[in-house]
Amino acid sequence: MKKLGLLFLLIGTFFSCQKKEDSYLEDPYKGKLKVTYIEEAKGWVKNIALHNEDLYFIRQDPFIGKIVSKGNTSSVTVTKSENFNINDDGSSVAFSDSGDIYYTKGRLGPHKIFKYTPSTQQTTEIEVNYTPSYFGGREGILALTRYNSNEFMFFDFYSKTIKRYFHNLGTIVDVMGSGRDEISDGTGINASFRGIFQMAVFGKDIYVIDGKNSIRKIEPEGTSFKVTTLLKNYPETINDLAIDDDGVIYVVAHNQGILKFNPTTNKLEDYLSGKYIELKTPKSGLGYNDVDFDVDVISIKGKDMYLAFSTTLIKIANFKEEIAKYLLERERK
Structure with missing residues (x-):
């Protein structure tokens, strides 16, 4: 009788394990965040930009790399590198329609925009x-961002102004900024900035991170631009922001994962956070990557x-669903 009971116990254990294994095989992503790829940049990533279906990133070296993504496969290639290592916050990369790469070398870099032609x-x-200035100072160009097919916007850290670069004409003009080192709203030269390190464009509007802890909206008004502060003096460093097709603003802040901006309350709300997030790619087989989810840069297309x-780059296809x-x-856990 004891042997018969042991037999039933073993049979029950077998089918229980088989059921769990079948469940895993049915949905290998259960309990994990499904991502398209996880790639190593082999250096600290300061900014990213998308061109066609490829992701370009600028490292701290500075070094511009490219992730070519086709379906579930991806590969990293070198696009452009430099022979110095004094890059700092605000380095940026953006593209023209023709595929020329425009980039800046950050707050400690030169007062220049660089154009690299791959062909x-x-x-x-x-x-x-x-x-x-006779006394010197930080002179760099920050947050170069494509505004439309003919022009880029960028922040001149030295003059504390936003400038407009018409790359087809080779013309640079002041757009807004009084030159005072402060956060104050207004139109054109009546608005003031501390230091803009990231920009994101939605239609004709621009959203910026100013002073590393404030979010501001810049929108056309007549022949000028109006600046409105949406969120001021957030207690953590805001690293970057991105906007989806519905106009929802996603923000990444130090040690807080991904947040959403609520325009009704003008507050940031939790979207995806946690000390560690389990990620799984189609390439990772039965394993997964357990990552410290302190995000530096975000982009949505x-x-x-x-x-x-x-040093890690991630793509999440169909991110809202996943x-x-x-x-x-x-x-449920």
Whole structure:
């Protein structure tokens, strides 16, 4: 009788294990966040930009790399590198329609925009005029961002102004900023900035991180631009922001994962956070990556979200659907 009972116990254990294994095989992503790829940049990522379906990133070296993504496969290639290592916050990369790469070297870099043409592998330096101070100071160009097919916007840290660069004409003009080192709203030269390190464009509007802890909206008003502060003096460092096709603003802040901006309350709300997030890619087989989810950079294109933290780059295809699934499973645990 004892042997018969042991036999039934073993049979029950077998079918229980088989059921769990079958369940895993049915949904290998259960309890994990499904991501398209996880790639190593082999250096600290300072900013990213999308061109066609490829992701470009600028490292602290500085070094510009490219992740070519086709379906579930991806590979990292070198696009452009420099022979110095004094890059700092605010370095940026953006594209023209023709595929030319425009980039800046951050707050400690030169007062220039650089244009790299992949077909000729030639780099052109675009001078941004200014009058150097006798006492010196930080002169760099920050947050270069594509505004439309003809122009870029960027922040001149030295003059504390936002400038407009018409790259087809080679013309740079002041757009807004009084030159005072402060956060104050207004139109054109009546608005003031501390230091803009990231910009995101939605239609004709621009959203910026100012002073590393305030979010501001810049919108056309007549022949000028109006600046409105949406969130001021957030207690943590705001690293980056991105906007989806519905106009929802996603923010990444120090040690807080991904947040959403609520325009009704003008507050940031939790979206995806946690000390560690379990990520799984189609390439990772039966394993997964357990990552410290302190995100530095975010970008959104269509239904896809791109993230960078430290030296790691991630793509989440259909991010709203995948994150919703992950959060639902996490609540059930």
